[in-house]
Amino acid sequence: MKIIVMKFGGSSLAEPEKIKIMAERTASARRRGFAVAMVVSAPADLTDDLLTLSKLLTDNPGRREQDALLAAGEQISAALTAMALAGQGAQAVSLSGAQAGIRTDARHTDAEILAVRPRRVLKELRKGRIAVVAGFQGVTTSGDLTTLGRGGSDLTAVALTRALKAGVCELYTDVQGIYTANPAVVPRAKKLRRISYDSVMELARSGTEVRQFRAVAYAKKHSIPLRLRSSFESDEGTLVGDFGAVRARSEVICFSIRKSGDSAELHLIGAGLDAPRVREAVRAAAAAGGDPLRKESYLPGKAVIVTAFRHGEPLLKALHRIFIECH
Numbered sequence: 592m593k594i595i596v597m598k599f600g601g602s603s604l605a606e607p608e609k610i611k612i613m614a615e616r617t618a619s620a621r622r623r624g625f626a627v628a629m630v631v632s633a634p635a636d637l638t639d640d641l642l643t644l645s646k647l648l649t650d651n652p653g654r655r656e657q658d659a660l661l662a663a664g665e666q667i668s669a670a671l672t673a674m675a676l677a678g679q680g681a682q683a684v685s686l687s688g689a690q691a692g693i694r695t696d697a698r699h700t701d702a703e704i705l706a707v708r709p710r711r712v713l714k715e716l717r718k719g720r721i722a723v724v725a726g727f728q729g730v731t732t733s734g735d736l737t738t739l740g741r742g743g744s745d746l747t748a749v750a751l752t753r754a755l756k757a758g759v760c761e762l763y764t765d766v767q768g769i770y771t772a773n774p775a776v777v778p779r780a781k782k783l784r785r786i787s788y789d790s791v792m793e794l795a796r797s798g799t800e801v802r803q804f805r806a807v808a809y810a811k812k813h814s815i816p817l818r819l820r821s822s823f824e825s826d827e828g829t830l831v832g833d834f835g836a837v838r839a840r841s842e843v844i845c846f847s848i849r850k851s852g853d854s855a856e857l858h859l860i861g862a863g864l865d866a867p868r869v870r871e872a873v874r875a876a877a878a879a880g881g882d883p884l885r886k887e888s889y890l891p892g893k894a895v896i897v898t899a900f901r902h903g904e905p906l907l908k909a910l911h912r913i914f915i916e917c918h
Contacts, residue, residue, distance in 0.1 A: 592625065592626045592716065592717065592779050593624060593625055593758065594625065594626045594628065594755045594757040594758070595620060595625045595627055595628075595757055595758065595759065595761065596628045596629075596630060596631070596728065596752040596755065596757045596759075596761065597616075597617055597620065597624070597627060597629050597761045598629075598630040598631070598632075598744060598745065598747075598748035598760065598761065598762045598763065599613050599629070599630070599632065599672075599761065599763045599822060600632050600762075600763065600764045600765070600822075601632040601633050601635040601636070601637070601638075602614035602633055602745070602765045602822075603666075603763055603764065603765060603822035603823075604631060604632065604634050604635070604668050604671075604672070605634050605635035605636075605731055607671075607675075609822075610668075610671055610672055610675045610774060611665065611675050611678075611679070612671065612822070612823065613675075613763070613822060614672055614675035614676045614678075614679055614681070615679060616763075616822070617629050617672075617681075617721055618674065618676060618679055618680075618681040618721070621681060621721055626716040626717075626719075627716075627721045627722070628709075628712055628716065628722045628724060628755060628757070629662045629672065629721055629722065629723045629724065630724045630725075630726045630747050630748040630751060631665060631668040631669050631672055631723060631725065631726055631744070631746055632664075632665060632668060632726055632727065633664025633668055633727070634664065634667065634668055634745040634857065637667070638661055638664050639727075639890065641660050641661055641663070641664060642657075642661070645660060646829040650728050653700050654699035654787060657699070657700055657737060657738075658699045658700060658728075658735075658736050658737050658738045659735075659736050659781070659895050661727075661802065662687075662688070662725070662727070662728040662736045662738060662739050663706035664727075665688075665725035665726050665727050665728055665744065666685070666687055666725045666728075667721045668683045668725065669687070669724065669725040669756050672685070672723045673685040673721075673723045673751075673900065676721055676723070680723055682719055682720040682721065683720055683721040683722075683723055684715050684721075684722060684723065685723045685724075685725070686711060686712065686715070686722055686723065686724050686725065687724075687728065688724070688725055688726070688727070688729045688730060688736075688747065689728075689729065689730035689734075689736070690711050691707075691711060691712050691722070691724045691725075691730035691747075691751065692706075692710060692711060692712065692754070693707055693728065693730065693747060693751075694706045694707070694708065694729060694730065694731075694732070695730065695731060695737045695739070695830055696731065696737075697731045697733070698737070699705075699737055699738070699839045700737075700738055700740070701738075701739070701740040701799065702729060702731075702737035702738065702739055702740075704729060704739070704746065704750050705758060707751060707753070707754035708754070709751060709754045709755055712724065712755065713755070713898050716755075718731075719841070721729070723872075724747065724751065726743065726744025726745075726747035726748060726885065727739055727743035727744045727747060728743070728747070728891050729747075730822045730884070738818055739805075740803070740805070741803065741807075742802065742803030742806065743803060745759075745762060745802050745803040745806035745807075746803055746805050746809060748760050748762065748806070748866075749806045749817070750809060751813055752815050753809075753813050753815055758816075758818075759815075759816050759818055760810070760816070760817050760818070761817075761818045761820055761822065762802065762817060762818070762819050762820070762823040763820050764819070764820075764821070764822060765822060765823065766821060767820070767821040767824055767828060768783065768819045768820065768821070768824055768826070768828040768829030768831040769783050769794070769801055769819060769831075769845065770783065770845070771783065771839055771844070771845045771846065771911065771915045772845065772846040772848075772907060772915075773799075773847075773848070776848065776904055776907060777846075777907060777908055777911050779911070779912075779916055780911065780915075781915065782826075782829065783829050783844070783845065784827075784829065784830065785829060785830040785831070785832065785834055786831055786834065786844065786845070787831070787832070787833065787834040788807055788808075788832065788833065789811075789813035789892060790808060790844055790845065790860050790861070790892075791807045791861045792804055792807050792808060792811075793858070793892060793893050794845065794847055794858075794860060795807065797847040797849060797856075797858040797860075797893075798847065798849040799847040799849075801819075802819070802831075805833065808870075810831070811833070814831060814833065816831070816832045816892075817830070817831040817832070818830050818831070819831065830882050841861070841862065841866040841868060841869050842861045842862050842863060842867075842914075843859050843860070843861040843864065843914035843915065844860055844861040844862075845860050845861070846858065846859055846860070846907055846910065847860070848903055848904070848907050850900060850903060852900070853899060854885065854897055854898070854899065854900055854903075855897070855898050855899065855900050855902065855903020855904070855906075856895060856896070856897050856903075856904065857895070857896040857897075857898070857906060857907055857910070858893060858894070858895055858896075859873075859893065859894040859896070859914070860892065861892070861893075862891065862892065863891060864889055864890065864893060864894040865890055865891050865894075869894060870889055870894075872889070872910075872913055872914070873887070873896060873910065874887075874909055876906060876909040877896075877898065877902075877906060879909070880902060880905055880906055880909060882898055882899070882902040882905075882906055883898075883899075884896060884897065884898055885897040885898055885899070894918055
């Protein structure tokens, strides 16, 4: 039995028509001979809506009850997706995190996975069904629902991939993969064919919402390849794996930018970024734009540049031209 884990984010499940498209994508993988475990997030914005609703009732909802409430979002997605699959003629069953065997500690709202016992998932896969698993959630030994923190459906998918001994974990969103910079800021940004676990974790640390940090760390620990793909395109996306071999020269792989108050913080992620040539290129680009830098920090895998808010995006575009477009 060749198993694949396909995880779909909330933006891919925000509307009935989108759910039907995701169901067809999954059913297509089943027709190609894969046994499919599908992990789903709550529909876009539903988690925030549920949090807002709880705060209308009390200023302190309590972490246990908050988990019980928020876990409902992913279960809604799982049930609706299983219905959509059935409507397309595919056999499917929705499963909660508890039914899928996700066992956690009792740290409500940010639980750690202790074990995954996917007996029910395997049972359904052997029957030829698509197992639609509610992400972001698990259960304690005492039977209480828990959630795995923001982006926790990624962690569900990666942990389930390991437990099922699946070949790859595919993570679907509304973008085609990871780019050298945000295309909305840098129109000439390039999609990366592959990227290392460490680089993706640096992106997560810098505030870029590419993937949940814990999920990527888990994938790295257990050597689980991740493929980041578009829910709506057939592109192969970006492969995340152990591609962190030491390079002979300094190289910028990608950028991120984070704005706060009157400052912009640029992160250069790559290898050998503590080399003098990197520092010189950054300072030359800043000087050419009349930009007095407020702070600089250079480490082998990451450089952090702080500048004025209004200089942030122009400097990012200039550095992208220097380190990416001209190479």
